[in-house]
Amino acid sequence: MKIAKILNNNVVVVQDERGREQVVMGRGLAFQKRVGEALDTALVEKVFALQSDELVRRLGELLSQIPLEVMTTCDRIIGLAAQRLGKLQESLYITLTDHCYFAIERQKNGLAIKNVLLWDIKRLYPKEFELGQEARAIIADA
Known part of the structure; x- marks a missing residue:
């Protein structure tokens, strides 16, 4: 999984191996990371693989603001x-x-x-x- 967008230290948008966007969360997941870098999957606690790009976008926005x-x-x-x-x-x-x-x-x-x-x-x-x-x-x- 490659980081497509960093929403906060705990939530990122990634692209999977098929090029689909997913919202991924985990404590400290994006700490000292940059867009384009590979994600440490050991830190992943939850993956949201939504069918709609609009849902991925909305979920990403929401999760970036919520503890x-x-x-x-x-x-x-x-x-x-x-x-x-x-x-x-x-x-x-x-x-x-x-x-x-x-x-x-x-x-x-x-x-x-x-x-x-x-x-x-x-x-x-x-x-x-x-x-x-x-x-x-x-x-x-x-």
């Missing part, structure tokens, strides 16, 4: 969701990570938002609601 701990926590939640619910949309990495990061920031700043659809969600989507409760616990423990 690695939040990304890792969301990846864990998405893994749990995939086990329970089956195949998920690729865009979930972007939407869930963004949602969780800003929810955590709002909580830190004391800005609570009441979910007016909570009762409907519990009733209409019980599996997803239960998963959401587990996700809250995972975030609280992180």
